[in-house]
Amino acid sequence: MEYLEFLKIALTSILRNKTRATLTMLGIIIGVGAVITMIGIGQGSKEATEAIIRSMGTNMIYVVPGSAPKGSWGPVGQGGVETLTPEDADSLQYELPNSIAYSTPFVRTAKPAIYLSNNWLAGSIHGANDQYLDIKDWALDGGRYFNAQEVRSIAKVCVIGKTVQDNLFPTGEDPVGKTIRIGTMPFEIVGVLTRKGSGPMGDQDDVIHAPYTTVMKKLMGRDKIQQIIASALSEDKVDLAESEITSLLRQRHRLSSNAENDFSIRKQNDWLAASAQQSAIITTLLAVAASISLVVGGIGIGNIMLVSVTERTREIGIRRAMGATRRSVLFQFLIEASVLSSMGGLVGVLLSFLLIALMQALNMQALVVSWAVLLGIGFSSIIGLSAGFLPALKAANLDVIDALRYE
Numbered sequence: 001m002e003y004l005e006f007l008k009i010a011l012t013s014i015l016r017n018k019t020r021a022t023l024t025m026l027g028i029i030i031g032v033g034a035v036i037t038m039i040g041i042g043q044g045s046k047e048a049t050e051a052i053i054r055s056m057g058t059n060m061i062y063v064v065p066g067s068a069p070k071g072s073w074g075p076v077g078q079g080g081v082e083t084l085t086p087e088d089a090d091s092l093q094y095e096l097p098n099s100i101a102y103s104t105p106f107v108r109t110a111k112p113a114i115y116l117s118n119n120w121l122a123g124s125i126h127g128a129n130d131q132y133l134d135i136k137d138w139a140l141d142g143g144r145y146f147n148a149q150e151v152r153s154i155a156k157v158c159v160i161g162k163t164v165q166d167n168l169f170p171t172g173e174d175p176v177g178k179t180i181r182i183g184t185m186p187f188e189i190v191g192v193l194t195r196k197g198s199g200p201m202g203d204q205d206d207v208i209h210a211p212y213t214t215v216m217k218k219l220m221g222r223d224k225i226q227q228i229i230a231s232a233l234s235e236d237k238v239d240l241a242e243s244e245i246t247s248l249l250r251q252r253h254r255l256s257s258n259a260e261n262d263f264s265i266r267k268q269n270d271w272l273a274a275s276a277q278q279s280a281i282i283t284t285l286l287a288v289a290a291s292i293s294l295v296v297g298g299i300g301i302g303n304i305m306l307v308s309v310t311e312r313t314r315e316i317g318i319r320r321a322m323g324a325t326r327r328s329v330l331f332q333f334l335i336e337a338s339v340l341s342s343m344g345g346l347v348g349v350l351l352s353f354l355l356i357a358l359m360q361a362l363n364m365q366a367l368v369v370s371w372a373v374l375l376g377i378g379f380s381s382i383i384g385l386s387a388g389f390l391p392a393l394k395a396a397n398l399d400v401i402d403a404l405r406y407e
Contacts, residue, residue: 013308013336014343024304025344027297028383032348032376034290037355039372042283044365059101059232060135060268061241063088063249082224083262086212088252089228093131095248099241102131103230107216111183113160113168113208115175120167123206125182127215128229135231143176143191151211154218158182159191161205182208185218238267287372291379297344298383305337305391309398316395330396337388338381345380349373 014021065083084105092103107127113120126132130148133140146157160168160175169175175189187210196204216222232241242265249263309316316329352368359366 007335007339011339014340020304021340024300025297025340025347027293027300028341028344028380029297029348029351031291031294031297032345032380033351033355034293035287035379036349036352036369036372036376037366038286038290039283039369039375040352040356040366041359041364042279042286043369043372044367046279046283047367048365059235059238061230061232061238061245062266062268063092063228063230063245064264064266065227066262066264083253084225084228086225088249089129089225089230091248091252092228092230092245096241096244099232099237099244101231101233102135103228104129104132104135105212105225106132106229107212107220107222107226109215109220111219113164114181115168115178118168118170120164122164122182122208123203125208125210125215125219127210127212127219129212132209132229135229138196139194141192141194142174143189145191146209146211151213154213155211156185156187156214156218157190158187158208158210159193160189160209161193161207162195163203163206164208165192182210183219242267294379294383297380298341298387300387301337301340301384302387302391304340305333305388306394308336309333309391309395312395313398316398320398326396329398330392333392333395334385334388337392338384341380341384341387342377345377348380349376352376 063084086105089103089105092100105128109125109127110122111125113122128135129151130146133145140159141162143159145159146155149155150157158180160180165175168180169178175192178189179186180189181187193205193207193209198204212225216225230241230245232238245265246261250261253262255262319329320326352373356366356368
């Protein structure tokens with residue numbers, strides 16, 4: 001009952017000075033709102049980035065020629081090191097059935113694509129085998145994908161992305177069955193990929209898929225592949241796949257036990273982990289920066305509580321003279337400071353909800369994170385208690401006689 005009485009006194013004091021209380025809570029409101037919003041932006045960006053990476057394919061593993069630092073994701077296959085063969089790619093799927101679902105040799109180049117008077121420099125021309133569609137977890141919007149026979153026969157067929165379709169066929173005509181020129185060579189379009197959107201490397205739809213044999217020999221004039229792309233059977237078998245690929249390729253390349261690998265393996269999971277770590281750091285920095293306003297708000301509460309103690313010195317003296325203990329006076333002012341900060345925290349939560357809703361309406365990446373809400377409210381309460389402790393202690397230690405004489 002004593003605590004309910006203290007709460008009633010605190011609310012009465014706050015309502016008696018509405019403007020001062022509102023201005024005092026403003027720092028807490030802004031601080032809590034900023035913390036929750038910043039964490040929401042960080043978390044939303046993290047999930048959006050992970051979704052983009054996952055959209056590139058499922059459980060993907062990249063094998064590139066030459067040694068490279070683990071986790072490196074720069075351009076590959078453009079240098080003089082050429083240690084991978086199409087047979088290496090085939091061996092992954094057929095000799096590692098317990099870990100690998102699909103594998104493909106892979107080459108990549110860029111060439112202008114031309115249809116009638118329309119000319120478009122495709123962002124990337126991917127040369128792969130007929131399993132590339134399954135590895136990338138990509139669907140077709142129309143037509144079909146090229147088959148194994150067309151890969152073996154170096155057929156001049158291709159499948160185009162939506163961006164390429166939009167630029168070569170702006171009138172909306174069906175591109176399937178049409179013949180385009182890639183560079184100076186004619187290719188028949190046999191299919192159109194569904195739209196995927198942007199990825200870490202740019203527009204995923206600005207792409208043309210064709211048999212790797214055709215791209216490698218006809219467009220690039222080379223006989224070595226640039227890399228191998230594989231897909232593990234499941235996410236929990238990616239590490240097993242990495243180990244088995246290493247053993248198999250070392251055996252195929254006849255490397256001695258003390259020789260370094262002449263290839264490097266890069267996993268999509270490593271990319272996801274690096275992205276999550278980077279997002280966590282950014283989110284933490286944003287939250288710390290936003291929490292500074294919470295500390296400023298706490299200082300404001302401390303100042304106002306000191307003023308309140310001074311203004312109510314005579315009231316404190318009367319309460320002490322009527323039998324109130326130092327402990328009860330201490331709790332009275334601590335509860336008043338806590339009520340101020342908690343009310344500010346709740347209003348700050350509502351403010352963050354409105355800000356995040358506005359961002360979502362503007363197609364910005366932001367989420368309401370439940371633990372961030374609890375963190376904001378909890379932190380504001382702790383700030384209130386901390387800021388109110390010294391003023392409450394001062395009130396509790398006032399001499400009764402001096403307090404009664406105070407004017």
